[in-house]
Amino acid sequence: MRYAMVIDTKKCVGCSDCVVACQTENNVPIGYCRDWVVESLKGRYPNLEIEIRSERCNHCTNSPCVRCCPTGASHYEKGGIVKVTQNECIGCSACIQSCPYDARYTHPDGWVDKCTFCIHRVKEGLKTACVSVCPTNCMYFGDLDDENSEVSKLLIKRKFKVLAAEAGTKPNVFYLI
Amino acid sequence: MKTSRRDFIKISSLSLGGILAINPLLNMAMDSDDNLQDDNKIKQFPTYCEVCFWKCAGWVHTKNDKIWKITGNKEDQHSNGRFCPRGTGGVGMYYDNDRLKKPLKRVEKNGKQTFVEITWDEAFNFIADKLQKIKKKYGAECVALFTHGSGGKFWGHLLKAYGSRNISAPSYSQCRGPREAGFIATYGKGIGSPEPLDIKNTKCMVLIGSHLGENMHNGQVQEMSQALEKGASLITVDPRYSTVASKSKFWLPIKPATDIALLLAWIHEIIYKEYYDKKYVEKYTYGFEDLKVHVKNFTPEWAYGKTTIKPDIIRKTAKEMSNASPSVIINPGRHVTWYGDDTQRLRCVAILNALLGSYGKKGGIYSPEKYKVPKFPSEKYIKPKRDWRQAFPGKFKLAKLALASGICDATILSAERDCSFKGWIVNGTNLITTLPNQANTLKAIKSLELLVVIDTMPTEITGYADIVLPECTYLERYDMLRVAKHRKPAIALRMPVTEPLYDSKPGWWMARELGLKMGLKEYFKYENITELLDWQLKKIGSSLEEMKKIGVKTFERKEPLFYGEDEEIEFNTNTGKIELYSTVIEEIGFDPMPKYLAHPEPEEGFYRLNYGRAPMHTFGRTANNPNLFDLMEENNLWVNPKVAKEWDLKTGQEVWLKNQDGVIGSNSIKVRVTERIRWDSVYLVHGFGSTSNKLSRAYKKGLSDSELITNIMMDPLMGGTGMRGNFVTFLLKEPKNNKL
Structure with missing residues (x-):
């Protein structure tokens, strides 16, 4: 099993619903976030192009954060979800430095926090909070090892990219372009 | 210096020694990620959203009896089970510790106007007495309601029972009115x-x-x-x-x-x-x-x-x-x-x-199609001698609803009018920013004998009120059923998830209590709104009990959704x-077919002021919401790179704006240099730049476009206030004596 998220930049309107849904679902404190929206603009008026992306931890198959964690708090869960065990984390921030996506932050209570792919929901057979809320339905979650899953099919059908491919982290969040 | 009767009072001046409210979300012991889905502690309650007019139906989830999150109801055609960022962030309305907490009354102390906290009983006695005096002296028709949102139903009912039909919403003449008029024609x-x-x-x-x-x-x-x-x-x-x-x-x-x-x-x-x-x-x-x-x-x-x-x-x-x-x-x-x-x-x-x-x-x-829900029995309204149309005889003949801006204009004393408005009840709409031409609005407010404001937040308009009534948020109250038209007729229930915080109260309760004080008992033949709702629901084969479980009930259509082939x-x-x-x-004497007319263009050095929306905010209503503030805390001024070069503007630089009438915005705004805007206009998101310092987050964040909209292009057919004929230029240094 290999959990992945596929995000369709052609449908995303950048409304940030994913951000606030994550915040309430996961009790992320005000002033912090586990996901965020990036807009990149190309061209000169009136020949323009925008790409809008909802970004988060890429749950990399080759995660620098897991590798560098001195206590083992950062670890892989079933399906490749990268997770931090809160009471094993000493807040040293090595993982924050190692992450090419800037996906982690230090929680005011001391541990390092980030996207969990809503593991508590996934275990119940639900989709992540961000995927469930998205008004444009531009986000998909599923198992890449299952060739019949929605995410697998989309990656066969559509052109896609990953972020910071050059870092060699083998990210599991894919952007349809 | 003598202060005028209706100076703006900063509500904060009375919060000395107030309770230091702590956001319960922050205060709550953090669950570890694994325990988030512990069903034993989780409950859900049906609601429909009040953060915007779309009124999506959804579920409010509580954990350990504290409000946790809001999600969409899958049966609902407005949301299809997915709330937008504002609806998802609706929890922030409840947790916002800047909320209005107690009824307030304007008093004069040592020659200075201030608010004092009063009891609900004192507030209602004061309002009832004033309203009766206005009725006796000028007639009930001289009182108007301005409203936005669900509570308006109760205030509208009270006003009609009192004897006035002047019920207006800025959502008509400041927003969608011309669309309605054009399609009706x-x-x-x-x-x-x-x-x-x-x-x-x-x-x-x-x-x-x-x-x-x-x-x-x-x-x-x-x-x-x-x-x-x-x-x-x-x-x-x-x-x-x-x-x-x-x-x-x-x-x-x-x-x-x-x-x-x-x-x-x-x-x-x-x-x-x-x-x-x-x-x-x-x-x-x-x-x-x-x-x-x-x-x-x-x-x-x-x-x-x-x-x-x-x-x-x-x-x-x-x-x-x-x-x-x-x-x-x-x-x-x-x-x-x-x-x-x-x-x-x-x-x-x-x-x-x-x-x-x-x-x-x-x-x-x-x-x-819309489902017909019977009205709860009530005494018949008295037919008023005059309505809002008499305020502007012979004008705006295609207007179907009262014009908020028109009522505002007809409040200012004038020799041409035999009767001006004397009392305003303002429910859930911050007229200072929703109506264009602020100087005009302030002039109208100064000639009032009574201004009652009902709101959840201390917005600018509350500062001009005689009485401020703190409403609880939609998460803490019942409202009337949402009976909306859609592909299929449907109804939705909103119920309280928790007791109201502070001394805030639901709109239905306020309108009823005030009605009783005014001797209008026959119009409020229920003790509690649950009686009214259950009566209505039982009439259509449901019940309050059922709706509490399902939230939304959808019915079959009577007619086909589309016209048939060759249907007559x-x-x-x-x-x-x-x-x-x-x-x-x-x-009515206008062009039966549309013509193109050239509109004024900006002079050199000026740019057309264009405004719009951001997906995470609803006008100024959400600017102080902690969750939504987190997503976007201020607006920026979009400027084309060519214009930026000419003025030597950089992204992030603060500027002040002056319009064609010499009006300068009271706050500065940060520039965003972007190819996304034409060189002849600038753009900003509406709803920012609050001047109410009791809104601890939104205060002075960004700029209010409303302040700069002083040129109004009136639609002669229906009285809409055209607001896009305003032009601004940049001031690179903070102007002196910058007060509106």
């Missing part, structure tokens, strides 16, 4: 809300200045995404490269204020290239030949000179629409009070939909047809 029926657009089945949608996706009309945004996925094309007309422009097959970066020229050229092209739906036009419309003659000279070449849109693009887009006909939507938009000829612009939109045969067809505009239809117009040539508009 054409089809005998307005568009209404939510708009009955069959977006999910459309093959082509045209958006004129409407920035869907940035204005987060939930169901519409969802359906637009579905349509795009199915290969529908979008044509977006906007001087700004909006988000939806970036999703469009055609983006037409039009010169601002020239939309009617483009629309007339499209009508020309569709008629003369014979793209129109001949059978539909022949069967259902009136005045086609007149229209054909009228648009003869409005060629794409003619329009190019006005709009800067190239003729071949006008032709290609007209073809694109006709290829999709009848599954095409020329979207009527929502906020359409722009240049004062707005009803006529919306007439063009209505005409285009008729020519392409989309009205009443799949992928076009459907016929919505009588439209509610003079001719019984869709009027391409409007007999009603001709009767």
Whole structure:
């Protein structure tokens, strides 16, 4: 099993619903976030192009954060979800430095926090909070090892990219372009 | 110096020694991620959202009896189980510790005006006494209600029982009014809300200045995404490269204020290239030949000179629409009070939909249905001797609802008027920013004898009130059922999730208590609103108990969703047809077919002030919401790089704006240099730049466009206030004595 998220930049309107849904679902404190929206603009008026992306931890198959964690708090869960065990984390921030996506932050209570792919929901057979809320339905979650899953099919059908491919982290969040 | 009676009082001045409220979310012991789904501690309650007018139905989830999150109800056609960012962030309204907490009364202490906290009983006694005095001296008709949101139903009922029908909402004359007037003139029926657009089945949608996706009309945004996925094309007309422009097959970066020229050229092209739906036009419309003659000279070449849109693009887009006909939507938009000829612009939109045969067809505009819920028994209202129309005799004849701006104008004492408004009840609308021309609004407020403001937040308007009544949020109260028209008729319940925080109360309770004080017992024959709701629900075969479990109940339609092939239809117009040539508009002395008029353009060094929405905020209502503030805390001023170069402006730099009338905005705004905006205009998101310092987050964050909208272009047909004829220039240093 290999959990992945596929995000369709052609449908995303950048409304940030994913951000606030994550915040309430996961009790992320005000002033912090586990996901965020990036807009990149190309061209000169009136020949323009925008790409809008909802970004988060890429749950990399080759995660620098897991590798560098001195206590083992950062670890892989079933399906490749990268997770931090809160009471094993000493807040040293090595993982924050190692992450090419800037996906982690230090929680005011001391541990390092980030996207969990809503593991508590996934275990119940639900989709992540961000995927469930998205008004444009531009986000998909599923198992890449299952060739019949929605995410697998989309990656066969559509052109896609990953972020910071050059870092060699083998990210599991894919952007349809 | 003597202070005038109605100086703005900063509510904060009385919060000395107040309770230090702590956001319970932050205070709550953090669950570890694994325990988030512990069902034992989780409950859910039905609601419909109050963060915007779309009123999506959903569920409020509590954990350990504390409000946790809000999600959509899957049965609901407004949300389809998915809330927008504002609805998801609705929890922040409850947890916002800047909320109004106690009833307040304006008093004078040592020559200075201030608010003191009073009891609810004292507040109601004061208001009842004042209202009776106004009734005796001037007549009940001299009291008006301005309202936005669900509580308005109760206040409207109270006002009608008291003897006035002057119930107005800025959502009409400052927003969608011209659209309603334009469509009623054409089809005998307005568009209404939510708009009955069959977006999910459309093959082509045209958006004129409407920035869907940035204005987060939930169901519409969802359906637009579905349509795009199915290969529908979008044509977006906007001087700004909006988000939806970036999703469009055609983006037409039009010169601002020239939309009617483009629309007339499209009508020309569709008629003369014979793209129109001949059978539909022949069967259902009136005045086609007149229209054909009228648009003869409005060629794409003619329009190019006005709009800067190239003729071949006008032709290609007209073809694109006709290829999709009848599954095409020329979207009527929502906020359409722009240049004062707005009803006529919306007439063009209505005409285009008729020519392409989309009205009443799949992928076009459907016929919505609403469920009839019986009214709870109440004494009959007294018919007032006069209503809002008498305030402006002979004017705005197509207006169907009271004009908020008109009532405001008719409050200012004038020799021409035999009666001015003396009392205002303002429910949930911050008139200081929702009405244009603030100086005018303040003048009206100063001539009032009573101003009561009901709100959840200490917005600017509360500072001018005699009495402030703190309403609890929608998460803490019942309201009337949501009975909305949609593809299928449906009802939705809102129920309280928890007891109201502080000393805040629901609108239904306030209106009833005040009604009882005023001797209007016969209009409030219930002790609790639950009695009323249960009575209504039982009449339609449901019950409060059932609705608490399901939240939304959907019923079957009585009539088909679309017109049948060759169906005989009588439209509610003079001719019984869709009027391409409007007999009603001709009767009241205006152009029966729309004409293009050139509007003023900015002088050198000035730029057209354009404003719009961001998906994470609803006007100024959400600016202080902690969750939504977190997503966007201030607005920026979009400036084209060419303009930025000329003025040496950099992204992030603070500027002040001065408009054509010399009015300077009270806050500064940070520049955002971007290719997404034309060189002849600047853009900012509406709803920021609060001047109420009790809004601890929103205070002085960004700039309020409303302050700079002093030139109003009135729509003579229905009284809409066109607000896009204002021009601004940059001040690079903070101006001295900068007070509004």
